[in-house]
Amino acid sequence: MFSKILIANRGEIAIRIIRACKEMGIATVAIYSTADKDSMHVAMADQCVCIGDAFPKESYLNMERIISAALITKAQAIHPGYGFLSENSEFAALCKKHKITFIGPDEKVISMMGDKDQARKMMMEAGVPVVPGADIIKTVEEAIKEAERIGYPLLIKARSGGGGKGIRLVREPEQMEKAFYTASQEAASSFGDGAVYLEKYIHPARHVEVQILADEAGNVLCLGERDCSIQRNNQKLVEESPSPAVDETLRAKLVAAATKAAKAVGYVNAGTIEFLLDTNKDFYFMEMNVRLQVEHAVTELITGIDLVKWQIRIAAGVLLNFTQEDVRVQGCSIECRINATAVGSVALLHVPGGLMVRFDTCLWTGYTFPPFYDSMLGKLIVYAGTREEAIRKMNAALCELVIDGLPNNIDTQIDILSDERFITGEYNTTFMNK
Numbered sequence: 001m002f003s004k005i006l007i008a009n010r011g012e013i014a015i016r017i018i019r020a021c022k023e024m025g026i027a028t029v030a031i032y033s034t035a036d037k038d039s040m041h042v043a044m045a046d047q048c049v050c051i052g053d054a055f056p057k058e059s060y061l062n063m064e065r066i067i068s069a070a071l072i073t074k075a076q077a078i079h080p081g082y083g084f085l086s087e088n089s090e091f092a093a094l095c096k097k098h099k100i101t102f103i104g105p106d107e108k109v110i111s112m113m114g115d116k117d118q119a120r121k122m123m124m125e126a127g128v129p130v131v132p133g134a135d136i137i138k139t140v141e142e143a144i145k146e147a148e149r150i151g152y153p154l155l156i157k158a159r160s161g162g163g164g165k166g167i168r169l170v171r172e173p174e175q176m177e178k179a180f181y182t183a184s185q186e187a188a189s190s191f192g193d194g195a196v197y198l199e200k201y202i203h204p205a206r207h208v209e210v211q212i213l214a215d216e217a218g219n220v221l222c223l224g225e226r227d228c229s230i231q232r233n234n235q236k237l238v239e240e241s242p243s244p245a246v247d248e249t250l251r252a253k254l255v256a257a258a259t260k261a262a263k264a265v266g267y268v269n270a271g272t273i274e275f276l277l278d279t280n281k282d283f284y285f286m287e288m289n290v291r292l293q294v295e296h297a298v299t300e301l302i303t304g305i306d307l308v309k310w311q312i313r314i315a316a317g318v319l320l321n322f323t324q325e326d327v328r329v330q331g332c333s334i335e336c337r338i339n340a341t342a343v344g345s346v347a348l349l350h351v352p353g354g355l356m357v358r359f360d361t362c363l364w365t366g367y368t369f370p371p372f373y374d375s376m377l378g379k380l381i382v383y384a385g386t387r388e389e390a391i392r393k394m395n396a397a398l399c400e401l402v403i404d405g406l407p408n409n410i411d412t413q414i415d416i417l418s419d420e421r422f423i424t425g426e427y428n429t430t431f432m433n434k
Helices: 011-024 040-044 063-073 089-097 107-114 116-126 140-150 173-191 248-264 296-303 307-315 387-400 410-418 420-424
Strands: 004-007 027-033 047-052 077-079 133-137 154-158 167-170 196-200 206-214 220-232 235-241 269-277 283-289 332-339 348-350 357-361 376-384 402-404
Touching: 004 011, 004 063, 011 027, 011 040, 011 307, 011 357, 011 376, 027 040, 027 063, 047 063, 063 089, 077 307, 089 107, 107 116, 116 133, 116 196, 116 248, 116 283, 133 140, 140 154, 140 173, 140 196, 154 173, 167 173, 173 196, 206 248, 206 283, 206 307, 220 248, 220 296, 235 296, 235 410, 248 269, 248 283, 269 307, 296 307, 296 332, 296 357, 296 376, 332 387, 332 410, 357 387, 376 387, 387 410, 410 420
Parallel strands: 004 027, 004 077, 027 047
Antiparallel strands: 133 196, 154 167, 154 196, 206 220, 206 269, 220 235, 235 332, 269 283, 332 376, 348 402, 357 376
């Protein structure tokens, strides 16, 4: 097992990883930018290294400086968290070059799954259902021709990256030219790769994902599904597990498809297979996330399995010591992402308490939220025996949560949980449009 791990991230996920390491008796190294010198993850780590200015390219995206920090502090492994370099195959390869363990899959797998077009082809070869579409499109004329074959509406999607960037909905031919160029330009700006492909727009649909753990011996375990359909601008707002749209028969099919997908690429470590679910309960592969998900906590609460600890164990060569039959999904867990709607300082922070109420955050009273990074302030997660109980518990927790001085979306989350569509479980990815 590792004796020291460097966390190549910031905010609540860095804190989450530090806590897991402390429980495992592993020393931690925090990296930070000049904007984060007073951050909680810096205070909690055993060692800390400033690696650059506030802008991500000068700090959290600077691979050479992060590797240097790991070598100087003699960290044996690097945990990338999510975002930043967590899905960067070049960074994973650089870690290997310097004999530092990257806590995640092999760089070749990251590269394969980061190419959404290649991932689609691999899933088709493996027999996993894939949304009808077209391979990489290089011109508007080619896009229009392929669109006639696929049928409108459809999506133009970036080959690389994620987070909703480089995606445009096209409902008719007249929209194609503008959508093609804006999607490609946004993808090039965000990921350094402007390549795009076409995909049939499944509408209405639900966004359902399956959490997996896989070890070096080829064992693949599925830890239930999460429903992430409530989104704004392709950014998730609320996640819950299990999905109210999935019954035992469908769950078995999702588990079989996710297992097949993971084995097809030789996946090792924690990952997520994302599917679109249509009104006929048919599902289609969207993508594989080769990292820890923001919403991993809901899976932890319904299974009792610590995903971060298992990431670390698997990276250290430890094999899974339980089987699929041992995985017990019980109760219901809901997560609400609490996001800043403007910059500011926390004048007062009050965190809700109670049995199975968890707020993963980097906030403290007096903390000034930096404008350089993601807008998420924290994740409020609850667990209860039934979905009805979990909704009531989350409503109570949201009403108790106070983040004074920093504009946020707590009221929006209360509105979502009070909506009849959410209460009945009859919602889809268009929820926030209405």
